[in-house]
Amino acid sequence: MSAPETAEVLARNSDEAAEALISAQGLTKRFADFTAVDGIDFDVRRGEAFGFLGPNGAGKSSTMRMIGCVAPVTAGTLRILGRDPATQGPAIRARxxxxxxxxxxxxxxxxxxxxxxxxxxxxxxxxxxxxxxxxxxxxxxxxxxxxxxxxxxxxxxxxxxxxxxxxxxxPEILLLDEPTTGLDPQARHVLWDRLYRLKQAGVTLVLTTHYMDEAEQLCDRLVVMDGGRIVAEGSPQELIAAHSTREVAELRFAPGANAAAAERLSAALTGDRERIEALPDRVLLYVADGERAVARSHEIDLFPLSSLVRRSTLEDVFLRLTGRSLVD
Amino acid sequence: MTLEAPPTIAASNARASIALRVLPPGLYAGRGYVVLERAFRVYRRSWMVIFSGFFEPLFYLFALGTGLHKLVGTVLGPGGHPISYTAFIAPALLASSAMNGAVYDSTMNVFFKMKYAKLYDAMLATSLGPLDVALGEIGWALFRGGLYAAGFMIVMLVMGLMASAWAVLMLPAALLIACAFGAVGMAVTSYMKSFQDLDLVQVAILPMFLFSGTFYSLSVYPAWLRVVVECLPLHHGIAMLRGLNSGVLDGAMIAHVAYFLVMAAVGLVVTARRLDRLLLR
Known part of the structure; x- marks a missing residue:
């Protein structure tokens, strides 16, 4: 391919990248006295893989059904491929x-x-x-x-x-509602591979999931939903940078000793973004440098039964934003 | 990847445009025939299921026609002409089987496809509308009913039970009956919550089959009961086919046809709206 041609292709690609295939403002879905989706705004651009993350009942599926033109919008505006689902549902669904x-x-x-x-x-x-x-x-x-x-x-x-x-x-847009829920690891990886190929072929993917690894694997950009609202938005890396620390040190103390250890460890935290979370079975230290945090623990004579230092993941962001309590 | 869709959409939109003027947008894509096509594919393999439905009215005809005929002999048919008892009940059995076939398809089968197989959810995720689904499914019930009717009429012909040339019109008439019952059956099914609710259908269908004048003339009833039965759809089906078989056509024929046309139209509109409410919310 010669240079001018490449430039042309790049120009066209960036034009297309700017084009919003799906655009929602104040999108709301209410059932009788229950608000499933509470005024959300988002844009999905051509060729990207866009994810909706959230616990059960966050409003992901309702949003997907509205995009799929099988559920009417209660309030707000929704445009898919530039069309209004209220009047052009079948024409949108065809694509x-x-x-x-x-x-x-x-x-x-x-x-x-x-x-x-x-x-x-x-x-x-x-x-x-x-x-x-x-x-x-x-x-x-x-x-x-x-x-x-x-x-x-x-x-x-x-x-x-x-x-x-x-x-x-x-289709120009592929809507996937929890595509790999209930599958074994082999089947999930085969599916991810297929979806990745589709993305390479230029299909715009919109998916919901509550598997963080899936979101990290597939999504260029995602929103985290909770209680019908969008609570965070960005690429997986951006979200981790914005809502978590670089590393997490997981320290496991004897049963019953975790809370007390967490209290003493909180003095070991330095950065303003760093925080500590005491769970019944272990203490999580969200820090920039995990190894240093473990060393600090030893310095103050706290010796965990086991310790693990890992990178922050989307799961940490997810739990931070939507809480640890069970939602059904 | 090339997109084949736009020209086809344009074509179907043009076809649908007339319908869209009278229906809410998105209800109809003008492609109910693809739903019918699916049904043909499914039953191409299980034609035995279809075949079995053909025997039911035949068994009744043989059991009652040969058995009771010996006891009853000749009765007064339409227009006061005496006819054999077998020829008296044959058109009534045809009407009943048109009803039974259509009701079975539009209640049991539709309920399963709607609640368990999620077939209509899948269809409505495509560019099809609820009216396409309703038309296709009712169309299938109609085709199946037509098959049974044709088979039964051949038996009637062979047994010499056809009293006039007008009897040929029993085929379209049976289809009209099936269409009306299919449409209403599907509408009723859309309100059902569980398989237990489906038993109610039999509670309505069986007495109608037994007491709508299938096996005897309505003149045996007291006047008030006769009025009640005359309001029931199967009575109109039986009277229509019995009249056609005997070649006795009067003004009542128009009333019968009108009855079923209204019934079919109401059933179809309610079905399309209910599918819209149930599945597109």
Whole structure:
């Protein structure tokens, strides 16, 4: 590729990057007396992988359903591909791929037929579907099961088929609601690989998850939701930088001794962002330098049964922002 | 990746534009036939299930036609003409089986697909609208009902139970009955919460089958009861088919047809709106 061409491509790419495929202002979803989504703002740009993180009941799925044009917006504005879902739902849905939280595969049809019939729902022609179906079965590594019924397939296979199905109309935006929940590690990694390939191919991914490793693997940018609101926004690195420290030292003391140890250790903290958290079974020190914090503990004659120094992760950010108490 | 969708959307939008003027936006994409196409694919493999439904009215016809016919002999048919008892009940059994087939499909099958298989959720995540789904599913119930009706009519023909050339019209008439019951059945199903609720359907259907004049003329009832039965849909189906089979056509025929047209329209509109409420919220 010659230099001017490259420049042109780059210019076009940056133009596209600036374009918001999904844009929401004050987006709200209320059911009777319950507010699921409470006035959130966000933009999803072309080609990026955008994540909604949050505990159960944070409003992720409701937001996804509004983006998928299967749930009307209560208040605020939402534009998807420049269109209004209230009046142009079917036209928007024609350009979306949807992977719902629970598989909605057609159990009365085979693997191949699931893809074929789904394409027909979009009004695609039989001739266009034939090569497309083969290509997608290959993509989902299901070619050998082409004529098998869906019911006996493993969870991972069903999930891959659901993702393949969502791609039948060559969507510009792929919506994934907890794509890997309930899958074993192997199946999750295969799925991540497939999703990464789609991203490389230019598909805009919008996903919800409560797996932090998944968010770190896949998302360029994400928002953390809690109680229907967005409580933080940024890239995984930005979020860690903004809401946690560089390292975490986990010190495990004898049962019952953790709280007392935490109290004495709080004197060992230096930086203004550093903090300490006492859990029933261990003490977490959020610090810039974990090894130094462990050494400091030894200096004041506190010897934990075991200690571990690790990098801060999104999980630390998540727990910091949405709390440790159980939400159901 | 190239996008094939825009031209197809444009085409379907053009087709749907007329419908969109009378319906809320997004309710109809003009593509109910793809839902029907799915049903054909599913049942291509399990045609035995379909076949079994064909025998039910036949068993009734043989059991009652041969058995009771010996005891009853000839009865007064439409227009006061005497006909054999078997020829008297045959069109009524045809109407009943059109009802049964459509009701079974639009209650049991639809309930399962809606609540458990989440089939309609999947359909509505595409560019299809609720009316496409309703039309496709009712269309399937109709096709199945039509198959049964045609099979049964062939048996009637072979047994010499067709009393007039008008009897041919029993086929479209049976389809109209199936269409109306299918539409209302699906609308009713959309209000159901559990499989137990489905038992209520049988509570409505079985007495209607037994007491709508299937096996005897309504003249045996006291006047008030006759009025009640005459309001029921199956009575209109039976009277319509019995009249067509005997070739006795009067003004009541128009009333019967109108009854089912209204029933089908109401069922369809309620179904589309309920699917919208249930699945698009």
């Amino acid at each position: 979306l791929g949807v992977v719902p939280q629970q598989d909605t595969l057609d159990l009365e049809l085979t693997v191949r037929e699931n893809l074929y019939v789904y394409g027909r729902y979009f009004g695609m022609s039989r001739a266009a579907l034939r090569p497309k179906v083969d290509e997608l079965m290959d993509f989902a590594q299901l070619s050998e099961r082409a004529n098998a019924k869906v019911e006996p397939l493993s969870g991972g296979m069903k999930r891959r088929l659901t993702i393949a199905r969502s791609l039948i109309n060559d």
